[in-house]
Amino acid sequence: MTFARLLASAAVATALVAGPAVAKDWETVRIGTEGAYPPFNTLTSDGQLEGFDIDIAKALCEKMEVTCEFVTQDWEGIIPALEAGKYDAIIASMSITEERKQRVDFTEKYYNTPPALVVPKGSDITEATADALSGKTIGAQASTTHAEYAEKLFPDADVKLYPTAEEYKLDLENGRLDGAVDDVIVIDEWVKADGTCCEILDTLPMDAAIYGEGIGIAIRQDDDDLREMFNKAIAAIREDGTYKTINDKYFEFDVYGD
Structure with missing residues (x-):
């Protein structure tokens, strides 16, 4: 048997032992945002992110029991950077539209304003x-x-x-x-x-x-488990009053919409 065939046989054997790919372990979730869209997401004078999107993201990550890491990205490149793996989710006041669904998946909405x-x-x-x-x-x-x-x-x-x-x-x-x-x-x-x-x-x-179905969180199309984690967390913060607390910090009415 040639050396090349030995390598090929070894690769097949390893794949059989390893079995099918498993879901990702989401201990850390990297979140892309623009940082230039107040009051939803903006950078302070000392370079800190703040705003409704940011507070919602932090609350969702707490519910999911994961560590949040934020990455700022210019708006026009925000979906390509998600696809390229620069971060795992976009929380940046992005509307859920059919055109965007051709490239990314979305969670349920987390707000909807005209x-x-x-x-x-x-x-x-x-x-x-x-x-x-x-x-x-x-x-x-x-x-x-x-x-x-x-x-x-x-x-x-x-x-x-x-x-x-x-x-x-x-x-x-x-x-x-x-x-x-x-x-x-x-x-x-x-x-x-x-x-x-x-x-x-x-x-x-x-x-x-x-405008589609409201504002949602964009996820890569193969990260179904992360999308469902976010969906459960959105429902949880709506249920336990966390969403209202964040909402009332910024707005005088419920921005979640109908």
């Missing part, structure tokens, strides 16, 4: 309609459901896309945009903190074809 249109104070835009926004320049964060929705809802507007929410806010403050579309909570937090620039013109009707 989009809104924000405009400068004193704007001549008085209603959030396609006619009113025709010819206007509207900002949104690139690669988000809000960007897709703005392009669909306002087809005759010039929708300008930005890498982060902070960048469209800066252009709106400086008069380079007529409005912007984002989550109502994100906009409300910003306009209250700023106080001078802008105001919410109106919330926008949810389009299920774009």
Whole structure:
């Protein structure tokens, strides 16, 4: 028998002894988030992550009895980095959509809030309609459901896309945009903190074809056990009041939705 055939035989024997692959041992779960989407996830001046997404993630990891490790990632690369194994889950206010389901799996939702249109104070835009926004320049964060929705809802507007929410806010403050579309909570937090620039013109009707089933946790498609661990933990923190405590820290109403 040649040396090569001996190696091949040894490999087969080892595989037979080892048997089928077993589920992963989830003692540590690495969580990807953006860190640029307050009040859901943001970086403090000293580089610490905070926000609703972060507190929810920590509560879920405690219920699952695993150690959490957070990894910040630019939004446009957040799914590719999950697929590449940079982290194990995305907790970053990501909508559960059919398009994303082609690449990743999702847990059940952990919140669901509507989009809104924000405009400068004193704007001549008085209603959030396609006619009113025709010819206007509207900002949104690139690669988000809000960007897709703005392009669909306002087809005759010039929708300008930005890498982060902070960048469209800066252009709106400086008069380079007529409005912007984002989550109502994100906009409300910003306009209250700023106080001078802008105001919410109106919330926008949810389009299920774009926004899907709410905000969920993205998991690689072969990590079914981790998805189910998260689902059980979401149900548990809803049941025992932990979710409400975190919710009430940030918001005046239940963001879980119907």
